[in-house]
Amino acid sequence: MEIIETPLPGVLRLKPRVFGDARGFFTESWNARTMRDAGLDIAFVQDNHSRSARGVLRGLHFQLANPQGKLIRVGRGAVYDVAVDLRRSSSHFGQWFGLELSDENHEMLWIPPGFGHGFLTLSDVADFHYKVTTHYDAASDRSLAWNDPEIGIAWPDTGAAPQLSAKDIAAPTLAHAEVFA
Numbered sequence: 164m165e166i167i168e169t170p171l172p173g174v175l176r177l178k179p180r181v182f183g184d185a186r187g188f189f190t191e192s193w194n195a196r197t198m199r200d201a202g203l204d205i206a207f208v209q210d211n212h213s214r215s216a217r218g219v220l221r222g223l224h225f226q227l228a229n230p231q232g233k234l235i236r237v238g239r240g241a242v243y244d245v246a247v248d249l250r251r252s253s254s255h256f257g258q259w260f261g262l263e264l265s266d267e268n269h270e271m272l273w274i275p276p277g278f279g280h281g282f283l284t285l286s287d288v289a290d291f292h293y294k295v296t297t298h299y300d301a302a303s304d305r306s307l308a309w310n311d312p313e314i315g316i317a318w319p320d321t322g323a324a325p326q327l328s329a330k331d332i333a334a335p336t337l338a339h340a341e342v343f344a
């Protein structure tokens with residue numbers, strides 16, 4: 164497992180070993196010992212899987228109470244995945260990092276608690292898999308505007324306006340949102 168730091172301290176790119184052969188490939192998508200040996204001794208309590216069509220944008224989301232750490236990968240297709248530092252006490256507050264995650268590059272992203280998260284679907288279909296460190300807490304689930312100019316995420320152009328949920332369409336900008344201390 165190769166671990167690559169990002170411009171956002173704590174947010175890490177993870178490149179697992181992939182064993183390709185004439186049949187296809189094999190990779191350990193998660194191994195507690197491998198992660199622990201890499202200094203990532205993280206306990207996950209829930210596995211999530213969402214499927215999205217091209218142009219779907221889910222986010223930016225975070226749980227205000229019980230904030231979640233997320234280990235993200237794409238099992239099918241490709242997405243542009245983004246993390247935003249939402250800790251007002253952080254020197255990187257409001258800064259974002261994004262990268263393409265796909266079933267071709269097999270890359271994963273670790274996003275610690277305290278960050279907003281979202282992704283834009285780049286392929287016809289994307290199966291999005293992620294482990295989280297705290298259970299879903301609907302009461303504290305929050306959205307932040309995907310296109311907040313104060314954050315300035317450079318989302319890839321998919322040729323059409325992104326498709327969002329009503330909750331995400333109505334999301335506040337950072338200036339009007341309750342985030343982390």
Ligand SMILES: Cc1cn([C@H]2C[C@H](O)[C@@H](COP(=O)(O)OP(=O)(O)O[C@H]3O[C@H](C)C(=O)[C@H](O)[C@H]3O)O2)c(=O)[nH]c1=O
Binds near residue numbers: 224225280304
């Ligand atoms: C997240 C979640 C949702 N749900 C239920 C609640 C709704 O009835 C339905 C769809 O939920 P939602 O529209 O919030 O799903 P996403 O837009 O994919 O939300 C996720 O999108 C971004 C990318 C994230 O990082 C978060 O994990 C999460 O907020 O699944 C559950 O039962 N458990 C859960 O953990």
